[in-house]
Amino acid sequence: MIQIKQVTTALIFIAIFYTGCAVNPVTGKKELMLMSEEQEIAMGKKSDPAVVAQYGLYQDQTLQKFINSKGQLMAKISHRPNLSFEFKIVDSPVVNAFALPGGYIYFTRGIMAHFNNEAEFAGVLGHEIGHITARHSAKQYSKQQVAQVLMVGGMIVSPQFQQFGNEAQQGLGLLFLKYGRDNESESDRLGVEYSTKIGYDAQEMAGFFETLKRLSQESGAGEIPSFLSTHPNPSDRFENVKKLAAEWQNKSPDGSYKIERDAYLKMVDGLVYGDDPRQGFVENSVFYHPELKFKFPVPTNWRLNNSPTQVQIAPENGKALIAFTLSDQSDLASTAADIIERFKLTVKESNQIKVNGFPAISMTSEQVNQGQATVTILTYLIKSGSSIYAFHGLSNSSEFNIYQPAFISTMTNFRALKDASKLNVKPRRIRVKPIPRNMTLDQALTHFKIPQDQLKESAVLNGMELSDTVKKGTFIKIISN
Numbered sequence: 001m002i003q004i005k006q007v008t009t010a011l012i013f014i015a016i017f018y019t020g021c022a023v024n025p026v027t028g029k030k031e032l033m034l035m036s037e038e039q040e041i042a043m044g045k046k047s048d049p050a051v052v053a054q055y056g057l058y059q060d061q062t063l064q065k066f067i068n069s070k071g072q073l074m075a076k077i078s079h080r081p082n083l084s085f086e087f088k089i090v091d092s093p094v095v096n097a098f099a100l101p102g103g104y105i106y107f108t109r110g111i112m113a114h115f116n117n118e119a120e121f122a123g124v125l126g127h128e129i130g131h132i133t134a135r136h137s138a139k140q141y142s143k144q145q146v147a148q149v150l151m152v153g154g155m156i157v158s159p160q161f162q163q164f165g166n167e168a169q170q171g172l173g174l175l176f177l178k179y180g181r182d183n184e185s186e187s188d189r190l191g192v193e194y195s196t197k198i199g200y201d202a203q204e205m206a207g208f209f210e211t212l213k214r215l216s217q218e219s220g221a222g223e224i225p226s227f228l229s230t231h232p233n234p235s236d237r238f239e240n241v242k243k244l245a246a247e248w249q250n251k252s253p254d255g256s257y258k259i260e261r262d263a264y265l266k267m268v269d270g271l272v273y274g275d276d277p278r279q280g281f282v283e284n285s286v287f288y289h290p291e292l293k294f295k296f297p298v299p300t301n302w303r304l305n306n307s308p309t310q311v312q313i314a315p316e317n318g319k320a321l322i323a324f325t326l327s328d329q330s331d332l333a334s335t336a337a338d339i340i341e342r343f344k345l346t347v348k349e350s351n352q353i354k355v356n357g358f359p360a361i362s363m364t365s366e367q368v369n370q371g372q373a374t375v376t377i378l379t380y381l382i383k384s385g386s387s388i389y390a391f392h393g394l395s396n397s398s399e400f401n402i403y404q405p406a407f408i409s410t411m412t413n414f415r416a417l418k419d420a421s422k423l424n425v426k427p428r429r430i431r432v433k434p435i436p437r438n439m440t441l442d443q444a445l446t447h448f449k450i451p452q453d454q455l456k457e458s459a460v461l462n463g464m465e466l467s468d469t470v471k472k473g474t475f476i477k478i479i480s481n
Contacts, residue, residue, distance in 0.1 A: 024134060035101070035138045041083070044102030048086070051106060056091040056279075056308035058109045062267055064089055067107060067125070070118075070198070074125060075103075077197045078190075079133040087125075091308070093274045095215055099128045101137045113271055113430055113477075114211055116463040118260035122195035123205025123241075130190030136183045188237065192244040201257035202245035206238050207463065214460050265475045269432040273479055276427045280306045287311065288422045294384065295422070296324075296414045299406040313410070320395040320403040322410055327381070327388040332361050335381050335388050343367060345377065356415050359383045366397065376400040380411035389414070430461075431480045435470050442466040448478045 035043070058064075071087035083103040092108040099105045105128045115121045131137060179187070192202040249257060275281065280289045282304055288295045298304055298313055299322075305312045311324040329335040332352075340347060345365035353360050363379040378393040378400075391414070393407030417423060435444050441464050442455065450458055459466045462476050470476065 040135070040138045041102035044100040044104045047100050048104050051090065051100070051104075052088070053309055054307055055108075058089040058091040058272070060089065060109075060271070063112060063271075066267060067121075070122060071105065071125060071129070073198050074122070074129055074194050078129050078194060083132070085129070085132075091272075091276070091279075093276075095212070097124050097128050099131045099137065101132065101135070103132055105129065105132070109271060112268060113273055114215070114461060114463075115208065115264060115268075116211075116261060116477075117204055118264045119195065119200040119202070119204035119258060120208040120463075121264065122198065122200040123191050123202055123208060125191075126194030126202075127187045127191035127205075129194055130187035131179065131183070133190065134183070134186055136179055136187065184237075185240070188241055189244055192241060192248055196245065196248040196257070199255075199258050201259050202248065203242055204259055206241035206245065209238055209241065211460060211463050262475055265432045265477065268430055268477070271430045273428045273430050277425045278427060279308065280311065281425070283422075288417055288425075290417065290423050290425055292326075292387070293417045293423065294389070294414060295417045296410055299410060302406070315403075319399060320393070320406070322407060323390075323392045323394070325390050327390050329388060332359060332381050332383055332388060335390065336361050336363060336379075339379065339381075339390070340365070355380065355382050355412055358414070362411075373398065378404060378407045378411070380414075382411075382414055384416070426481050428479050428481055430477050432475050432477055435472055435474045435476060437472045439470060440466065441468045441470050441476070444470050444476060445478065450478055454479060 067087045067089060071085055075081060075083065075085040080103075085103040085105065087105050087107075089112060090106050090108050093110040094108050095110040095114055097105070097107045097111050105125070107124075111124070112121075115124075188205075191205055195202045195205065249255065277288075278290050280287060280291075282288075282298055285298050285300060286295055287298050287304065287306075299315070302313050302315050302322075309325065311322075313322040313324075314320060327335045327338075329338055336350070339345065345367055347363060347365045350361065350363045353362050360383065361379075361381040363381070365377050365379065367375045367377060369375065374397040375394055376397040378391075380391040382389045382391070391407075391411045393403065393411070395403045433448055436447070439447070441459060441462065445455055445458050445466075455466060458477070458479060461479070464470075
């Protein structure tokens, strides 16, 4: 006998199938889609401020003007020229580019640093526009919704303390959607098509995939996943792109396709490379923030993730979290009241104190989550000048005593930063230099006094091998303070 639950699930699936089909703008074929174009645009528009708040925009008018002009030019010849595309550079060292539904495309300064000509950039730009024009993010979202509808049984989720994460986290899950092999291949094809149509040599796109492959073998985790973690690498990608590029170029054999190496390198001269210590850095288990002029210790062997809006520190087991933020309230009392109301806290103890001369409030509270363990929170609110900083130390109540000493040590040692060597720290930047004579890349980097332990990294940055011969006058990128 067929169970009622099975019948209901089947009817839901049938309803989804017949009401959720749409024509793909690229292929012209019908496919499952539970999101209308209006919803797609609204989702991107809602999530864009979250991306900007979480990662920050990289302030470089020349580069921003460049990506916007090329992006708008490419959008006009794409399969969805009606969308209002936006193109932005986010302030992250991680090498990635990503797209939100509805026309929002982001490049990290990390990936901008690793392009070696405009044609490489144009290929990746076309690839990301392809994800939007073919509605890949919307399609992945639709598949997830179907999976949720068809899921049978309950699901227990352990607390991840997201309620104390930045409110801008809403919608950021879209950035972490992994595209399937077919989606990646389609976006590669569209990247070749779009970049060729605006006059760039798409063969260079294939070369950049080799740079990504080399990076993926050495890179660690970042606050944004790397390009190949969100864009799974189809086999034979390099050869497929080269073949596609040749096919498109053969359609217009008299065409001249741009690479524009020197012009691009001159634009990235001075680009911040790697982590920017001006926005905070860890040294000898102490977090320093030169811009805001404070410091505090980091518990030994805990991991720290720093973003423009929040610092998060957690042990490897993930059973506790210290979240550090800047409050938007005007005084300590209103900050405490806002936190209690917003996070539905039950306060167990609250005291007005001093933290190394700063007025402060310490507060212990609980948050009861339905169906989950109770979380105990130690909060320190510290007033420095006109700013109010908030520390929250969280763990399950049953384990709070284990982590409380680490919470207290970090919070009570918040201090003003006065050390000139820390206040005046400078970020590493890309500097573009011409080669004085014919030599290998290895010799050229040595000539510019690049340390031996940075030679391999510098070779990847330039999209070359150390043994490659470089002609006199050729520009290369070096890393310098």
